[in-house]
Amino acid sequence: MIESTVLQKLRSGCVIPAHPLALDGHNKLDARRQRALTRYYLAAGAGGLAVGVHTTQFAIHEPKVGLYRPVLELAAQTAGEATGSEPILIAGILGKTEQALREAQTAVELGYHIGLLSLTALKGKPIDELIDHARCVSEVIPVMGFYLQSTISGMVLPQEFWRRFVELPNVVGIKIAPFHRYQTLDVLEAVALSGRADDVALYTGNDDNIFVDLLTPHMFHDGRREAPLQIAGGLLGQWACWTRRAVEHLETIKQIRETNGPIESELLTLASQLTLANKAIFDADNGFVGCIPGISYVLMRQGLLVNTASLDASETLSPGQAERIDEIVRRYPHLTDNEFVRANADQWLA
Template sequence: MTSLHSQATIGNESYPLPPNWVVETLRAGIAIPAHPLALTDQLKLDDRKQRGLSRYYHAAGAKGLAVGVHTTQFEIRQPKHALLQPVLELAQETIVDCDERQGRKTVLIAGICGCERQAIEEARLARELGYHLGMVSLSALSNLDDQALVEHCRAIAHEIPIFGFYMQTAVGGRKLSVDFWRSLALIPNLIGIKIAPFDRYKTLDVLQAVTESGRGDKIVLYTGNDDNIVLDLLTKYTFFYEGRMESLRIVGGLLGHWACWTKRAVELLDTCKKTWDQQTVASDLLTLAGQVTDCNAALFDAKNNFHGCIPGVHYVLQQQGLLANLHCLDPKVGLSLGQREEINRVRASYPHLIDDAFVQENIDTWLT
């Protein structure tokens, strides 16, 4: 099975391209939750809850899904768990079924990790399973220089169209230069970039590099800055390039934060997009930006350097009935002291950002 329908040939090199509808959907700006991992008490894949989560995201209006990424837990790749293929298959099958029932098309993105051999194997697997794009994590390549990193991404790009990923250092990412992003942007089937360094300066580095690559009109930009979601989506970024001012937009989000309260996330994105043709932004949206960041500080355990960022999302989903427990594959990972209370605080403080009622109305259907 494959979702790729054409090739871009540059010199003697060939690069697969996704279907046109995938690119058009991404350019329009969509919400892409980063899919969590549902486990039984025996740390086995909980098929029922895993399918239920995928159905929840689809029903909430997410037009994309990222699987096998940080929120899914990188440990799924360890031989003792061997969960990468089952998790990718289950999400793809569930979403395709939902799409067929509702006449929709959902963009599927698979996380790609590890050294070149592992990454290429994962890219081939994702392509064969029907994923449209591979999002490349560079966290395992801390000793490579910029050029080697670009060549690593290029090797993956020969297997599947790619999404760049600037991952924050607190959870395993590495610092990346403007030169790296400028060179990466020249890979013909780099379709988009998830900008997630949780750092204003590094975010601007990516935007500057894309502008200077001359491919600003070809590469879609998505926020992964869970600490700055609303402002990323409201801002028009401008850079001086070749004698004129060029403008860029971050058009959507690919976020762990959006793995819960997803219906509200979809609505939030739509609200932000409606401001793009306006000269000013209403002050209530700036207030909302702070509220969303407050929620994220609790979810992602910012006070403890993000130790509980995955179980924080699990806790919300467990409270809604979408997960059975808070288990992670790494036994050292769990809620931090006081994190549960912080999440309960933001749940009570910002009911307009919570989709509990929507979940309760539909959860029985999703879990059948």
């Protein structure tokens, strides 16, 4: 059973970075810099941490790599040491049902509140099997659904799946990250018309459309009534860098939502610039091949990481990607939080 304070925080909306993996020169876990990243996110004002997700590198879930428990444990310990911070701890859970249940139990043992459930291992399975899988995991840990973009997952999840998924009583949220407007609306409409809109916290994972997702007041109709809906916060790889700025942006957006104030055109301009930055960082031109090293490259520029290494040797910066990111930083320095990191990095790395 999830604590009411965690649920309240989740539903109110917060910044949740998708936590990267810090590796040393020998491709081993760099515990010092891994801790520094966690400290950075919490000092920046993030309301939660998502660990063991795509940005943390799915390879840590492989038994032969053996990093799933150590990485989750390190983040939980570091978060527990942070003064005045009680972040929502979200554990990425993947694999077929046996593995997913094992990971869910590990997450519970380490004090994680929610499991972010990836279904990629069940690609091609019927909806009944996907729902049974989700039900089994949700009986171990409260779950957040995850619509991962099909470029990476190879899956398109129809609205029927989401209608049935939100009926599971221990579903507490959904990360909507298909990078696709129609598929995003499939999830939103399913939740809005389910009668559980107040129970299921919606988080954008659409790194290409962050501000618009957060600003849009949705209104759905089922023929009898109107069903309003709002995406509460973001669980994003893009927010794994320049996190202090992300917190400031979400605070501004929440003020607009709470006061029903006007959306200034400057905010939409900023939204477009952030998407332009995401295009370079996530390597959109090359089918997102350099997504994870792109995030690491930004953090390396800031001194928090020493390399862009990945456990999967095929995950490297694409040709010209570093130069494109450098150009974005030069042209749009207001998107970065370089000064904040520069002032605190030594403390986080201590």
